[in-house]
Amino acid sequence: MIPPGLASLFDRMIPESRHKRRADPTGARVMAWVFIGVGAFLVLGAASRLSAQVTSHWWADTAGLVTVSRVVKEKAGPLPGQYDYRAEIAYSFVVSEARFASSNVWPGEDAGTYDDEEEAREFVDRYPQGATVMVHFAPDDPSECALEIGLGFGPIATAFAGFGIIAFGLVLRHVGRERICQREARRARREAKEMLKDMQDERNE
Secondary structure, three states: OOOHHHHHHHHHHOOOOOOOHHHOOOOHHHHHHHHHHHHHHHHHHHHHHHHHHHHHHHOEEEEEEEEEEEEEEEEOOOOOOOEEEEEEEEEEEEEOOEEEEEOOOEOOEOOOEEOOHHHHHHHHOOOOOOOEEEEEEEOOEEEEEEOOOOOOHHHHHHHHHHHHHHHHHHHHHHHHHHHHHHHHHHHHHHHHHHHHHHHHHHHHO
C-alpha cells in the first residue's frame, strides 16, 4: 500500500509510460540511485573522519601558536537579516624543524559555522590569536593534526544524514517501481476495455 502523499509525488515525477517495468531506466529508479549514491558518499566521508578521530587518541603532542582567531559574518539566505557566523581558527607548529599550519580544530574538521553570533564568538575566544596551544598530530604525517581529539559531532551527524538519504533512496526505488506497475495495470485494463468495446461494436454491425 503506497501512502497517498508518496503516490501523488510519483504522479508528478514519473510521466505516464507505455514501456514495461523492466524497460524503464529513468524516473524513480534513476532518482533513487542518485539519493543512494549521495548517501553512500556522505557515509564514506564520515567514516574516514571518524577513523581519524578514533586514532587521534594515539597522536603525539607539541606546542603551537594561534595565528587566526575570528568570526566571519556570511549571508545565509536571500532575505534581509539571514546570516551565518563562521568561526575561523588557524595555528602553526613545528615538528622536526618543519613548520606546519592548519585550521583543523578536530581531526578533519574546522571550527564550523554557527547560527548564533554569540555562540561562535564564545568558541573563538577559547583560542585567542597569539595564544600558545597544544597541538595533536599524527607522528607519521604531522599535517594530520587537531587542537582537540576524540569524537566530534560533525561526522556522526553526517553519517546519520547519509544513512537517512540512502533509506529514502531505497524507499523511492521501491515505491516508484510499485507506482509504475500500478499505472501499467490501469493502462492494461483500459486497453482491454477498449478492445472489448471494439469487438462489441463489430458484432453489432
